[in-house]
Amino acid sequence: MTLRPNAILEVDALERRFDVSAPWLNRLIERKPRKTLRAVDGVDFTIQRGQTLALVGESGCGKSTIAKLVTGLHAPSGGSIRFHGDRDRLQMIFQDPFASLNPRWRVARIIAEPLRTLRPDTPEAEVSTRVDELLRTVGLAPADGLKFPHEFSGGQRQRISIARALAGEPEFLVCDEPTSALDVSVQAQVLNLMKRLQKEMDLTYLFISHDLSVVRHMADVIAVMYLGRIVEIQPTADLFANPLHPYTRLLLDTIPDLEAPRRDRSPMGGEVPSPVSPPSGCSFHPRCPLAFERCKAERPQRSAKVHNRRVACFAAEEGRTDVQ
Amino acid sequence: MSDVVLDVQNLRVEFPTRKGVLTAVDDISLQIRRGEILGMVGESGAGKSMTGMSILGLLEPPGRIAAGTIHLSGDRIDNLDDRAMQAVRGRRIGAIFQDPLTSLNPLFRVGDQLVETIRLHTDLDKSAARERAKELMREVGIPAVEERIDSYPHQFSGGMRQRIVIALALCAEPELIVADEPTTALDVSIQAQITALLKRLCRERGTAVMLVTHDMGVIAETADRVAVMYAGRLAEIGAVEDVVRRPQHPYTVGLMGSIPSLRKDVEELQMIPGSMPRLNAIPPGCAFNPRCAHAGPRCRAEVPRIESGETAGAACWLAQAGTTLNPGEAA
Numbered sequence: 024m025t026l027r028p029n030a031i032l033e034v035d036a037l038e039r040r041f042d043v044s045a046p047w048l049n050r051l052i053e054r055k056p057r058k059t060l061r062a063v064d065g066v067d068f069t070i071q072r073g074q075t076l077a078l079v080g081e082s083g084c085g086k087s088t089i090a091k092l093v094t095g096l097h098a099p100s101g102g103s104i105r106f107h108g109d110r111d112r113l114q115m116i117f118q119d120p121f122a123s124l125n126p127r128w129r130v131a132r133i134i135a136e137p138l139r140t141l142r143p144d145t146p147e148a149e150v151s152t153r154v155d156e157l158l159r160t161v162g163l164a165p166a167d168g169l170k171f172p173h174e175f176s177g178g179q180r181q182r183i184s185i186a187r188a189l190a191g192e193p194e195f196l197v198c199d200e201p202t203s204a205l206d207v208s209v210q211a212q213v214l215n216l217m218k219r220l221q222k223e224m225d226l227t228y229l230f231i232s233h234d235l236s237v238v239r240h241m242a243d244v245i246a247v248m249y250l251g252r253i254v255e256i257q258p259t260a261d262l263f264a265n266p267l268h269p270y271t272r273l274l275l276d277t278i279p280d281l282e283a284p285r286r287d288r289s290p291m292g293g294e295v296p297s298p299v300s301p302p303s304g305c306s307f308h309p310r311c312p313l314a315f316e317r318c319k320a321e322r323p324q325r326s327a328k329v330h331n332r333r334v335a336c337f338a339a340e341e342g343r344t345d346v347q
Numbered sequence: 348m349s350d351v352v353l354d355v356q357n358l359r360v361e362f363p364t365r366k367g368v369l370t371a372v373d374d375i376s377l378q379i380r381r382g383e384i385l386g387m388v389g390e391s392g393a394g395k396s397m398t399g400m401s402i403l404g405l406l407e408p409p410g411r412i413a414a415g416t417i418h419l420s421g422d423r424i425d426n427l428d429d430r431a432m433q434a435v436r437g438r439r440i441g442a443i444f445q446d447p448l449t450s451l452n453p454l455f456r457v458g459d460q461l462v463e464t465i466r467l468h469t470d471l472d473k474s475a476a477r478e479r480a481k482e483l484m485r486e487v488g489i490p491a492v493e494e495r496i497d498s499y500p501h502q503f504s505g506g507m508r509q510r511i512v513i514a515l516a517l518c519a520e521p522e523l524i525v526a527d528e529p530t531t532a533l534d535v536s537i538q539a540q541i542t543a544l545l546k547r548l549c550r551e552r553g554t555a556v557m558l559v560t561h562d563m564g565v566i567a568e569t570a571d572r573v574a575v576m577y578a579g580r581l582a583e584i585g586a587v588e589d590v591v592r593r594p595q596h597p598y599t600v601g602l603m604g605s606i607p608s609l610r611k612d613v614e615e616l617q618m619i620p621g622s623m624p625r626l627n628a629i630p631p632g633c634a635f636n637p638r639c640a641h642a643g644p645r646c647r648a649e650v651p652r653i654e655s656g657e658t659a660g661a662a663c664w665l666a667q668a669g670t671t672l673n674p675g676e677a678a
Contacts, residue, residue: 081534176622177391206390206561211605211616218615233535240607240616263609277539279564280609281591286546286568294504294537 031108031195031227032070032093038101039063039088043299060299062088064251065102070244072194075221075228077238077259079274080248081295086231090115090199093229108195111141114188118200120180124172130183131168134158137191157186161216178209185216189224197229202237214240235278239263247271250298250306255334267334269311305337313338351420352522352555353379353402356655358415358425360394360401360579362626369626371397371410373579376655379523379555384546386570386587387559388602390623394579395559399525401425402557403442404432420522438468441516441554445528447508450515451500457511458496461518468519483514487544506537513544520552527559542569563606567591572658575599578624578634580650585659595661597639633663641665 044050044057063085070076078086091097093104094115106113114137117123124133131154138150145153155165161182172180181201188196201217202210214237220226232238238245239259246256247268255268266272293310296302305323308314315338323335334340360372372394379385387395400406402417404427417425424435436442444450452460461480465471471479477496484492487510500508509529516524526545530538546569549556558570566573567587574584575596583596594600604617621638624630633651636642645664653660661667 081536178622207563208390208602208605208619209622211607211618214607215615215618235535236607236609239609240613273536277536278609279539279562279568281564281567281603281606282608282610284564284567284587284591292540294506295534 029071030069031072031106032229033105033107034069034089034093034102035067035105036102037063037066037089037092037099037104039085039092039097040100058299061251061301062298063092063099066248066251066253067102068246068253068256070227070229072227073221073225074243075230075241076244076246077230077232077242078246078248078253079232079235079238081233083250083295083298084248085251085298086233086248087199090197090229090231094197106195112192112194113197114191114193114195115197115199116181116184116188116201119204120177120184121172121204123184124180124187126172128171129168130158130170130172130175133172133183134168134186134190137187141191153190157189160189160220161186162212176209177205178212181205181209181213182216185213185220189220193226195227195229197231199231200233201230203232203234210237217241235274247274250295250301252306252335254307254336255332257332257334261332267332267339268307268336269313269338270307273310305335311338313343315343350381351378352381352383353377353557354416354418355398355402356416356418358398358401358417359413360397360406360410361413362410364409366627370413370629371579371626372401374415374652375576375581376415376653377574377581377584378658379557381522381555382549382553383572384549384556384558384570386566386573387557387576388561388563388566388573389576389582390561392623392626393576395576396527397579398576399527399557399559402523403436403440403525404429405436405442437464437521438519439521439523441519441521441524443509443512443516443524443526443529445531447505447512447532448500450512451508453500456497456499457503461496461511461514464515464518479518480514483517484511486517486548487511487514488540489514504537505533506540509533509537509541510544513541513548517548517552521554523555523557524549525557525559528561529558530565531560531562538565545569563591563602575602578629579626580634581653581662582635583661583663584653584657589659595666596635596663597641597665598635599661601638635663641670 039062041060041062043060045055068076078089080086092099134154134157135150138145138153154168158165158167163182202213205213221228230241242259245259245262246253249270255271266275302309304320305318308318317337323337355375355377358372358375362369362371375398389395401412412425416423419439458480462476465476465479481492481496489495489507489510530541533541542565545556548554560566570587573587573590575582577598583590583599590599594603601617601619607616619638624634630637632647632649636646651662651664653662
């Protein structure tokens with residue numbers, strides 16, 4: 024991968040395997056081999072400073088594992104992650120605002136924690152000024168710092184998570200489904216806040232979501248994942264106007280569209296296979312309407328370029344668009 | 348009116364607590380006809396699930412129906428005792444819940460669970476019931492039925508499990524199905540398969556369906572009519588196209604605007620300031636008035652209602668006076 028001057032994060036051939044074998048004694052008695060789950064299986068992408076890259080895909084496709092790899096909560100099994108920034112200025116916002124805040128701590132202490140950890144010599148007066156400021160930034164009142172997390176609604180708690188993430192003056196935020204636990208009207212408030220903060224503080228987001236309409240609103244570039252691999256990566260407008268991978272097309276076809284509901288749709292069959300034993304070749308081939316012999320035998324590489332966009336699909340590469 | 352399957356009139360559900368009585372469902376009236384899917388939307392705590400649960404007779408004590416009536420094809424069901432309600436539930440009303448894993452018993456094969464339910468509600472013998480179970484599994488689209496009938500719930504994927512739950516709900520050919528967030532736990536591609544299945548069954552069998560969900564997209568593609576709930580009350584009800592394209596209630600207008608679009612580019616999403624009031628702090632008058640940009644003195648004093656006979660309408664003084672709240676919205 025070529026180093027781009029403005030890249031803040033470069034992920035190259037990233038892999039993460041999990042050992043999901045039965046216990047040793049069971050394996051011995053039942054003569055079962057070890058089993059490995061390839062949660063992330065050769066992923067590469069680059070994020071430009073100040074941009075938002077979104078990872079989308081269905082549950083189990085490895086998007087949250089990537090979030091944990093990038094933040095260092097998991098160690099990679101292979102490949103590399105290069106972060107061209109200050110490691111201390113990388114923060115994460117989690118999905119569940121009920122589980123990610125310590126219920127025994129007051130909000131002010133929760134928000135001050137990154138400050139006290141990263142810059143322990145900050146004077147107390149400065150810490151509390153900063154906490155008040157952060158509370159105001161995310162649309163809460165300084166008096167809210169004295170309350171406990173249970174006194175807040177889901178949307179307000181997610182604002183607290185954002186304030187905590189901002190406390191360390193981050194340049195890069197990893198957001199793992201930050202709004203999927205929230206109601207739509209509250210989601211709009213949080214998304215607007217995140218967009219505003221990005222502009223004001225020149226933040227870079229790695230934004231993980233299963234919701235294509237949210238991703239379309241937030242991201243500059245979208246990477247679509249299927250079974251641990253990125254099958255397609257394109258700028259947002261291009262991905263929606265001209266999806267190249269059959270799986271992307273399946274996703275776009277199946278999301279209910281409020282503005283043009285398709286009440287007579289015939290949904291695509293099939294399900295996501297188990298990542299423990301993925302299909303041979305292209306892992307999407309059993310569900311793919313365009314699959315041919317080569318897809319069953321060979322694994323398509325995403326280096327294949329179609330009109331300067333990157334897609335891992337033999338059909339797209341060879342220009343096949345008709346159902347065989 | 349003979350094809351009205353479910354008729355709810357002025358339903359009120361209360362929860363007595365130490366700090367006073369909370370009203371979770373406040374004066375709701377709605378009907379569902381044969382073969383019709385009514386969507387119930389609203390944010391968490393709006394009372395949509397609670398409405399479904401009171402129809403099923405599954406309110407958790409101390410919750411209770413404090414006022415109103417529920418009729419199923421002309422028979423009153425809200426005042427039945429537990430035993431009588433048990434005979435209605437399953438036989439005349441089927442239920443589908445969010446998490447298919449908790450709706451199935453993990454210790455029994457799915458075939459046995461189907462056979463047990465079929466025999467409970469019909470007088471088929473064991474082998475006939477097993478044949479019927481296979482038929483139902485085929486109908487809900489489970490492949491290789493002969494082998495799968497003796498599998499345990501954990502051997503199925505989430506989407507397949509939800510199909511089994513739907514098959515269970517269909518066992519006794521109920522007149523009404525209450526489906527509470529049936530696709531929320533599933534991925535989008537599977538979600539579309541399940542809603543298509545629900546729609547087909549509803550059309551073919553003439554079953555009335557109450558589809559409770561927070562997902563407006565699912566409603567737009569599945570339901571015939573939609574009821575929007577806010578703070579325990581009905582904010583708006585009407586045909587799906589009307590409510591989605593020309594919402595009347597300011598809350599519905601805000602709700603529609605806050606959903607990120609798949610077609611239009613907007614820099615900022617429309618927001619409804621604040622959040623839904625807690626049940627112990629519902630303001631006087633219209634429950635939405637503190638968040639409403641159009642609220643006037645009447646909104647702060649009197650509770651707006653949708654007349655109980657109406658099939659479409661908004662509980663809003665301004666909409667009822669004919670004020671257009673969102674000119675140019677109808678695209």
